[in-house]
Amino acid sequence: MSALERWLAYLGACEQTLDEAVLWQPKGRLTRVTGMVMEAVGLRLPVGSACVIEIDPHHRVEAEVVGFFGDNLYLMPVTNVHGLVPGTPVSALVSHHPPQYEHHQIPLNANGPFGRQVPVGASLLGRILDSLGRPLDGLGPIHPDAYYPLYAQPINPLGRTPVRDVLDVGVKAINGLLTVGRGQRLGLFAGSGVGKSVLLGMMARFTKADVVVVGLIGERGREVKDFIENILGEEGLARSVVVAAPADSPPLMRLHGAAYATALAEYFRDQGLSVLLLMDSVTRYAMAQREIALAIGEPPVTKGYPPSVFAKLPQLIERAGCGDNGGAITGFYTVLSEGDDQQDPIADSARAILDGHFVLSRHLAEAGHYPAIDIEQSISRVMVDVVSKEQLTTARNFKQLYSRYQRNRDLINVGAYVSGSDRMLDEAIRLHPTMEGFLMQAMDESFDLESSQQQLGAVLVS
Numbered sequence: 197m198s199a200l201e202r203w204l205a206y207l208g209a210c211e212q213t214l215d216e217a218v219l220w221q222p223k224g225r226l227t228r229v230t231g232m233v234m235e236a237v238g239l240r241l242p243v244g245s246a247c248v249i250e251i252d253p254h255h256r257v258e259a260e261v262v263g264f265f266g267d268n269l270y271l272m273p274v275t276n277v278h279g280l281v282p283g284t285p286v287s288a289l290v291s292h293h294p295p296q297y298e299h300h301q302i303p304l305n306a307n308g309p310f311g312r313q314v315p316v317g318a319s320l321l322g323r324i325l326d327s328l329g330r331p332l333d334g335l336g337p338i339h340p341d342a343y344y345p346l347y348a349q350p351i352n353p354l355g356r357t358p359v360r361d362v363l364d365v366g367v368k369a370i371n372g373l374l375t376v377g378r379g380q381r382l383g384l385f386a387g388s389g390v391g392k393s394v395l396l397g398m399m400a401r402f403t404k405a406d407v408v409v410v411g412l413i414g415e416r417g418r419e420v421k422d423f424i425e426n427i428l429g430e431e432g433l434a435r436s437v438v439v440a441a442p443a444d445s446p447p448l449m450r451l452h453g454a455a456y457a458t459a460l461a462e463y464f465r466d467q468g469l470s471v472l473l474l475m476d477s478v479t480r481y482a483m484a485q486r487e488i489a490l491a492i493g494e495p496p497v498t499k500g501y502p503p504s505v506f507a508k509l510p511q512l513i514e515r516a517g518c519g520d521n522g523g524a525i526t527g528f529y530t531v532l533s534e535g536d537d538q539q540d541p542i543a544d545s546a547r548a549i550l551d552g553h554f555v556l557s558r559h560l561a562e563a564g565h566y567p568a569i570d571i572e573q574s575i576s577r578v579m580v581d582v583v584s585k586e587q588l589t590t591a592r593n594f595k596q597l598y599s600r601y602q603r604n605r606d607l608i609n610v611g612a613y614v615s616g617s618d619r620m621l622d623e624a625i626r627l628h629p630t631m632e633g634f635l636m637q638a639m640d641e642s643f644d645l646e647s648s649q650q651q652l653g654a655v656l657v658s
Contacts, residue, residue, distance in 0.1 A: 239287075242261065247261065247271060248286070249285070258289065259274060263492045272447070312452075316342055317340040326441065329456065359517075368637055368647070373594060373595065377551075379525065379526055380551045381513055381550050383552070385556065386556035390556045394567070396423075396427075397429075397432065397639070398642075400474060401642075410438045411453055413441050414441065414477065424438060447487040448488065450481060451484050457473065458473065458512060461516065465523035467523065468521050468522045471523070478530065482501065482505050489504045501541055505542075506545050510549050514549075529546065529550065553575065557573075565635070566636060601624040604618075604621055627655065
């Protein structure tokens, strides 16, 4: 393409943008600010619309409509609210992206006239972004391939491709005993400090997926940098997009961070790619929604959580899974169990939505057993559909022997068990050191699916 043709294409894109521009925009005004909730009058906007509050020409606050009462709109900020005064003008933030010279015109995947659009594309691989697609890594501006709606429409359940293929995650305990299917949604249930982030980093580096999308939601800022540099590493980052919304960001930004990570995964799935979505954690996502709902007056129902929290969780998780064009999103969502309580309302709700759950045990972690996966409490619901009957039988026999040993551990340790009383227990005692060795793996080791299954079979025949 010649220079003249490039200029003509650029001017044509500018003309098209001018034709689509809104020349007159109504403005409202700010009437009340209470905590993180702002009230505005003079505007009629749907819930979910983006707004901008103009303090002065050089300082503005972005917000989003989260509810209304009568003519009053309830807004939640996505940036710092310092400097707001009564009567500050409020206007709608219309999605528009001016054309750039020598860059193709990016189409909008519209979700209503005021729906927030976020940048997506293969050029974002290796980048670290915030919840709205702004770079955090200091590597310059991004050049997306397209813009996707932050909150997509639900997928027709009959249009989903069934989970039939195995996904190799590089962890032999998971590959052998809790086999993951391509397009499955799984939860990592654990308390703090038992190795969730390390296990996520291992899967990010070793999983046989085309693209990895990592969402760090509500985590400590120090942990975000540590995860990227020490756990994910350069090799893992090269094929990943990281969306970071740390704990000190507004609750709306934490919600958007999870939604943005999912939107990125949806874009790559629409390209027919196999995507691994790692989200840490869905509990912080639920807590952010709780903050917003309680602030606008929604009553709590279960341990301080309003009903909207339990409605938001399936809306987020159901966006993952298989598409209709060969692409798939395999999602791993970490769930914090306060005090290692597996009956936490968020943990209980997530367990019912997900296609399986891996429980990380503090007892195993304290004993130096990593990854600390409790195979007795863990299950993969699609394993029966993706592995052979022989593999399923081998995994079941392993679990039976391991469980028999764990239930009689106290008797064995005090010497109260007499050898020969239980044939299966005798076999479990003999094989226990080998089984323990199979379940343990260093964070820099990788075992593919074939070698994991071979080692599992070798344990039972030893």
